[in-house]
Amino acid sequence: MLSLVPMRAETSDKAEIVTQMLFGECYDLVARDGNWVRVKLATDGYEGWIDHKQHNPVTSSYYQEWASTKHPRVMDLVQVVTGNDTRIPIGIGSYLPFFDGMSIRVNDETMVYNGRASNSTASATTAQLVKIASNFIKAPYLWGGKSIFGIDCSGFTQQVFGICGYQLPRDAYQQVSHGEEVHFVTQAQPGDLAYFSNDEGRIIHVGIVLEGQTIMHAHGEVRIDTLDHNGIYNAERKRYSHNLRIIKRITF
Template identity: 30%
Template structure:
């Protein structure tokens, strides 16, 4: 007897032909394997629903995140993200089998990886907030990272340092274009904004809004009625989530404005119509 039907395939790597070893006895699959732990070695990498450039993006992986590879096909690797458990396909060239223990993380909204400690050099990659690196050398205000390249020290923080206010982190993304599955300041979606901000503040956070609505903080209300909103309240709608910056303003990445904006919650509710608030959760 298995509980395959009950397991969310977004965060449980199983198919009819293959599944992760830790799911043995819980799902039916022709083969179970441990997989090969790898690490992301590009600024960010798209995770796809299928092994194809034309397939939809489900999320993104950031530099330094781990990814356990369970299958490879035509230059694509199928596996699971170590940060939030998300499952999907990523290009193999974004992966490195040599796992390193990060010493620092990117604390700026984004930063440029340069080939030399010289700001006039052309950049070789773009790393986003939350990317994790190993600092191997110092030269003035520059820090060399494992694998090659230099980052400015002002854009880095030790991995143990967490942001004091996750809302302030999220507010930095104002104006960022909306991108389905995005997790960077190049493009981000509603739940990606919440996840990146909470992770920066040291809080575990799943990837999608329905997952977040199920576990983050404490449920304050199921419909928003009679609530006195506070800064940091997470407001959930069907398939959507935003962050209250004060008692009346919602910050969210949305497809109406096609970017991250802060606007009156009342305006969002007016557009939502019958699709109103489904949950309010507070850390």
Template identity: 30%
Template sequence: MNERWLCAVSVAAVWTDPDAARLVDLPALNHPVQLEKWLGQLTFQDRLALSEEKRIQTQLLYGETVIVEDIVGDWAKVIACSQKSRKDSRGYPGWVPLVQLSMREQPRARQLVKVTAREAMLTERSGEPFLRVSFNTVFPSGLPQDKRLHVWTPHGWKLIRASAVEPVEEVAITNPLIVGKKFIGLPYLWGGVSSWGFDCSGFVYSMWKACGMILPRDACDQAEAGRSISLDQEDWQIGDLLFFREDEASSIHHVGIYAGYGRMLHAPSTGRCIEQIRLLGTEYAENVCSVRRVAE
């Protein structure tokens, strides 16, 4: 097929295969997606299985473009075009429920806007709420209306609070920590790239995306971005990426953002929340294997 479609729900999980979704995941497969219900009913073991049983690969934000390679029953085999991965040169592969995608073509727009608020509500022209969307969601924009802005969505033109978005080309934040700190306390979610939850590399990917830089989606690929920096902490700068592995024989399993003064901002693991910690005396301090600088 190789057709370009759009994500038609606020956040869609990209599953490893159609059999990866469980009965407990049904709210995450609907249109509209029921994120709060899904996350609220997941036990710690349910959440842990998303990673340990390799059920979820990543997520899509509303309006994000995918290449649909094939349709099998109620599922679409897709490539997430904007998420770089060694798994496919075109983007990140996986499966999404067909009901969560739209065939509608995205119009050409002179300007794109990005949600800079943690969350934002799309409304109808009448002011009636339509859909809550995540930080980093991108829309083609139209004319302003009072304190709102027309934006194009997979469901047609909607309105969004103008103060919740910024033109993509005008995003001037160069320090991902400024963005990332507003998510401290948000529970970790394997595969997450939205304000409903991030995993470690999804957090790094999303914070740098908010600053106008597109990094690869996974930590192992992010560890090849930018340039290598010494493991001597005196050489580290705020915003450097810190990578971790358990021993020399193992692969990279974690990434965080250096916050200066021996601290790191990161999404740690299932059952924990995004946090800023001091590295000294932690297991992380002993397992730093690589430092990369992706911005000068």
């Protein structure tokens, strides 16, 4: 069990990180290739290769129970879970399998967790969503990242909405299929998702709309910039960094 496991595009430590597996997350075993294991996350169906030394198998009965249960998520920036002879650091957004208010269960091991946890049975309000998002401010940008110590634009939105109880797909071009369109930027509300495209029209970026036509997004770091009908304006660089394509509103 680890706090974070990189999932790679190919069977090499030098290969691109396509996403990360969070503590407490389950996955299907898809294939093996030497010292590498190809896995498919149970949460969003994303696939990638992990080092076999980071492979932590669970029983089929545990997997089925895990997949049919909605699990709380870590709300503190950094916490620890403690077992009989194990102490694992975990970050915000990590899963807390079968959390009972004091302990979690990972396969056949029970571990203690004393931090804050999300409410897996209640939908978050817009104010709560924005507050959770603000925890990621200044998190450095990392392609394929999903943690407070490195995160990309769609990893950021997936994490925030996941903590709030709504499962988004992994990538921005997949996420854009969720929600109802908001036709004008002036009608956007906090918590809406704004999507941005490249010159070919492909969705390549996403962020969370805030009050006052501003947006929180991962670009170099998780930061807040101005949003208008053209896109994201970076006041520090005095130029637009992303071209607005569409705004979507997700109702929990």
